[in-house]
Amino acid sequence: MDKEARLQGTTPAEHPEALRLWLRMLTCTQLIETRVRAGLREQFDTTLPRFDLMAQLERAPEGLKMNELSRRMMVTGGNVTAITDQLVSEGLVQRCDVAGDRRAYRVQLTPAGRAQFAAMAQQHEAWIVDAFAALGEKEVATLHRLLGRVKAHSQTAVPDLPSPPGPTTHLSLETS
Amino acid sequence: MDKEARLQGTTPAEHPEALRLWLRMLTCTQLIETRVRAGLREQFDTTLPRFDLMAQLERAPEGLKMNELSRRMMVTGGNVTAITDQLVSEGLVQRCDVAGDRRAYRVQLTPAGRAQFAAMAQQHEAWIVDAFAALGEKEVATLHRLLGRVKAHSQTAVPDLPSPPGPTTHLSLETS
């Protein structure tokens, strides 16, 4: 590959700090995510995508179509079907017919699902609060603000990767 | 944005800022990671774990044992074998006998591997620098410092999850 030649001279390593920041951020994210996943599994026998799906429904009391769930979870349809099937079989969500379109239906939390989600959400928040307990209120705000800039830049830049392979999981919750 | 607020409204929510920060951080991480993965695949026909393995070797010119690679990559041995096999078959790394222990060997970058890694590392750094281009030097430093506190807290706390399921990938690079 002659790509080496082409890549020469792009950055003479002027910004190693960005690299260090990235690795640290990745480490933090993984530490927290691993903890959340383990907690969800051990305490609620569930997974992050399932939690995510229920979180979406919790915010839409009238229910969501598979369509909408897929879009909001940033995941393709087949996966949503599989997760929904599981949750239905456990009585946590239900599929309700949509009047006027016999192809579609709305997925809703059942009372049992709503109750379980409440418990999970509370515990989830506790994990997250703990994860950032080393920071003060102001520092959390600073972090949030700076990452907002990073996010905005990442989302607008690079139109040559328009519809990438897709996120790995459950990022859906950041709606902004 | 209003959806975020609605979500937080569901919980008693004394610390919704931590939750919002977490979701934003997760989004940022995934945006950058997705981009890096896509770039590695498209421009170098490789993956993040492969890149990570080569990065480890680049820092250890004398080579590393499978053992060491496994530990540094925070991944179990079978996976390291598989990745190493691939890289060997492409001539990017080689297995050298270890004098005095016929069970083990050292894995080293070949000259071709070293050359390819140099190109990849340069491009990788460019992606990362771009990802944080919205921030100034001081802000990058601030982020790095604050996340250092988060990391330290996450690593020391919660001894009840001693050896968790393990990270998803390539975090190894954060050595500190």
Next chain:
DNA sequence: TATTGTTATACTCTATAACTATA
């Protein structure tokens, strides 16, 4: 018996694509 590394297998999370049934 302990350690190094390999092999075989399985699980999680995701994607693509072919398919059914409505519209």
Next chain:
DNA sequence: TATAGTTATAGAGTATAACAATA
């Protein structure tokens, strides 16, 4: 023909466990 949803399959990335050879 287009859309809603399902099914089947594949792939990346990881884990565990049984195994070989050597220590």
